[in-house]
Amino acid sequence: MTVSRLQNIPGIGVDRVGDAADSMQDADILRLENLDTDLRPPAEALARTRDAIGDDAANSYLPFLGQWPLRQAAALRVGRAAGVDYDAASECVISAGGLAGILNVLLSILEPGDEVVLTDPTYAGLINRVHLAGGVPKFVRLEPGADGWRLDMESLAATIGPQTKAFLIASSSMPSGFVASKDEWRAIAELCDRAGAWLVYDAAMERIVFDGREIVHPAGLPGMRERTITVGSVSKEYRMIGWRVGWIVGPASIMNDVRLVSLSNVVCQVGIAMPGATAAITATDDGVAAAVAEWESRRDFLMAELADLPVVRPHGGWSLLVDTRSLGIEPADASRLLLAHGKIAATPMTNWGPTADRYLRLVFSNEPVSRMRDVRERIRASWRL
Structure with missing residues (x-):
């Protein structure tokens, strides 16, 4: 019997x-189903990760909240992006990947039955984590148009109620590619303030x-x-992707609870991965601009x-969505027809x-x-268009 x-x-x-694409063992299949990338990580990150494999200090549970250079780098990175200051000691915790961090945050802020506002569409893994944390997902519609996705403001206002505890918003968002404009963020911020709610910002693709x-x-x-x-x-x-390193940065008022959940959940991060993550964040050239240009061309x-x-x-x-x-x-x-007749792996939403x-x-x-x-x-061959 499935637990509730x-x-x-x-x-x-x-x-x-x-799994279906893998079972075919055909190199001609276009792998358009999973969020992988063929673009290489920063060279400095690769080199530092190789060094860490032989570093005994990286083969440890400690420090539980993440290696100090990485906490400093992550707090500084988020602070610069937002134009505010964060204290790495009291306002940053390292997580075993971004999604583990999101679950830890949700477990820190939600009581059973609390409502969490998400966009529609959004990554199913975010919806699932709201359920795991005892929350109730509420959806604000993303409206498709000729120039892309926009937030439906009437739908946004309608999601707010007495049980609203948090907004869980990604920008850039997956799977849609929605990027929130300043006006849309302002509307979300106004409702956060009105509801006394948290904004959990998934910045994985910022x-x-x-x-x-x-x-x-x-x-x-x-x-x-x-x-x-x-x-x-x-x-x-x-x-x-394979490093499984993320960070949680927020006000000190909540971060002690996030620390307690982190210690009680995954306990610690991937020790040999954190030096490489630090190198990526602090690299002279992290390769992000070149990678974005390539993804945009695709x-x-x-x-x-x-x-x-x-x-x-x-x-x-x-x-993108079709x-x-x-x-x-x-x-x-x-999806089934594409894989069988077109050798394209793609995921239904x-x-x-x-x-x-x-x-x-x-x-x-x-x-x-x-x-x-x-x-x-x-x-065309698969769908007979």
Whole structure:
């Protein structure tokens, strides 16, 4: 019998599509189903990680809250992005990846039944973590348009109620590629203040934005430093998925509780990974700008190739969404047909939000344009368009 905390957690779907693609053992399959990237991590991070393997100090549970140079680097990085100061000793905890950090934060701030506002669509793993922490997800609709996604302000206002405890917002957001504008962040901040709620900011893709868009860190808005808890990681921007290193930066008023949850949950981080993470954050050239330029070019290629399909333009991130239901094809069927007939692995967005189940996600971070040249022909053959 399934325990109650798992009853609303069906999974994320990516694993099933990935397993099916792996079982085919075919190098011609375009891997557009999972948030991987073929772009290399910073050279300084690789070198420092190799050194750490032989460093006895890195082979330890201690320090439980993360190695001090990394805590300093992470607090400084978030502070610079927001334009505010953070104390590394009392306002930063290192986590075993960004999602572990988000779960630790949710466990620190939620009582059973508290409501958490998320965007729709959003990553199913965020929704699942709200459930695991005893929270109740409430969704604000992202409205697709000719130029991409925008926050539906009426939907946003309608999510607020007496049980609203937190907003859990990512920008750039996955899977949509939504990037919150300053006006949208201001609207969220105003409602946070009105509800007396926390803003849990998933900053994993903060700098992965396209078209010269402005990056706005919500902790820098008036009154938001004391309401915002920022969770970041080296996984996306720094292309260091396997390191499993993240950080939680927020006001001292909540960080002692986050520290207690962190000690009670994963206990510590990956010791040999933290020196490399520190090197990435402090590198003279972290490679983020070059990586973003490459991902943007891949987005542009797919947008051009799929111009005759109902694709919503992402403003950042690693993926885009295709409304296959408007073509008369359910996303699960579209995914199955693509893999069987087009050798494309892609994930249906079932359980990624109330309106997300009409979309199929295509990840453009892991395949170069040279391998995607015939993507439109593969799709046409699979869906008989």
